[in-house]
Amino acid sequence: MSYGTTFPLWRAAAGDAWSDYTRHPFVEGLGDGTLPRAAYLHYLVQDYLYLVHYSRAWALAVTKAETLDEMRACAATVHALLNGEMRLHVQTCAAEGISEAELFAAAEAPQNIAYTRYVLDAGHSGDFLDLMAALAPCVLGYGEIGARLATFGGKTPYADWIATYAGADYQAVCHKAGALIDGAVARRLGEVPEDSPRWPRLCARFQTATRLEVDFWAMGLRSCP
Numbered sequence: 001m002s003y004g005t006t007f008p009l010w011r012a013a014a015g016d017a018w019s020d021y022t023r024h025p026f027v028e029g030l031g032d033g034t035l036p037r038a039a040y041l042h043y044l045v046q047d048y049l050y051l052v053h054y055s056r057a058w059a060l061a062v063t064k065a066e067t068l069d070e071m072r073a074c075a076a077t078v079h080a081l082l083n084g085e086m087r088l089h090v091q092t093c094a095a096e097g098i099s100e101a102e103l104f105a106a107a108e109a110p111q112n113i114a115y116t117r118y119v120l121d122a123g124h125s126g127d128f129l130d131l132m133a134a135l136a137p138c139v140l141g142y143g144e145i146g147a148r149l150a151t152f153g154g155k156t157p158y159a160d161w162i163a164t165y166a167g168a169d170y171q172a173v174c175h176k177a178g179a180l181i182d183g184a185v186a187r188r189l190g191e192v193p194e195d196s197p198r199w200p201r202l203c204a205r206f207q208t209a210t211r212l213e214v215d216f217w218a219m220g221l222r223s224c225p
């Protein structure tokens with residue numbers, strides 16, 4: 001999956017961290033169905049909390065935007081997260097007897113705090129591009145993971161998770177995020193962004209967020225003996 005032209009450059013600059021994230025044992029366990037249910041539910045509760053803060057970070061991007069188009073794209077992503085993606089978490093947990101109020105009140109794992117606050121700080125201390133580089137691994141990585149796992153074809157109890165991220169709605173969010181990032185980069189850094197003195201720092205932000213994704217999967221797996 002390319003999702004535009006900037007994402008493949010940031011992904012390549014992230015090196016092995018990208019495959020550590022997108023081919024993590026947790027991911028492979030979702031794909032072949034071997035992931036323990038307890039690990040999945042633990043992850044899903046944490047991921048609900050993650051999405052609360054991740055939505056706040058996209059809302060911050062509305063305030064950091066320079067154009068109405070950027071504001072609309074970021075606001076639409078907030079809507080997609082809160083009213084689309086999080087439905088998977090709420091419905092799956094409800095079927096397991098966990099209410100949305102319990103999800104909202106759950107204690108955050110340290111890895112969750114580290115990742116979400118890193119992204120929010122990228123937006124508070126930096127500009128729109130700093131924030132986009134920190135936000136990108138999440139939205140685009142899951143798009144890539146979902147699309148790959150959907151090709152496996154075997155039976156897995158995590159088919160609804162895969163369908164959420166491989167599905168047309170989520171893939172459309174990814175394509176729009178990729179286009180938003182490309183436009184924002186061209187507007188601020190010009191047509192050859194790699195020549196900008198800001199480029200290495202943006203790549204570093206993307207890589208750090210990717211490493212925090214790896215830690216997030218590991219947190220999910222560690223919940224099981």
Ligand SMILES: Cc1ncc(CN)c(N)n1
Nearest residue numbers: 047050051138139142216
């Ligand atoms: C930790 C994490 N990273 C990414 C996504 C996909 N939005 C997610 N739900 N959770």
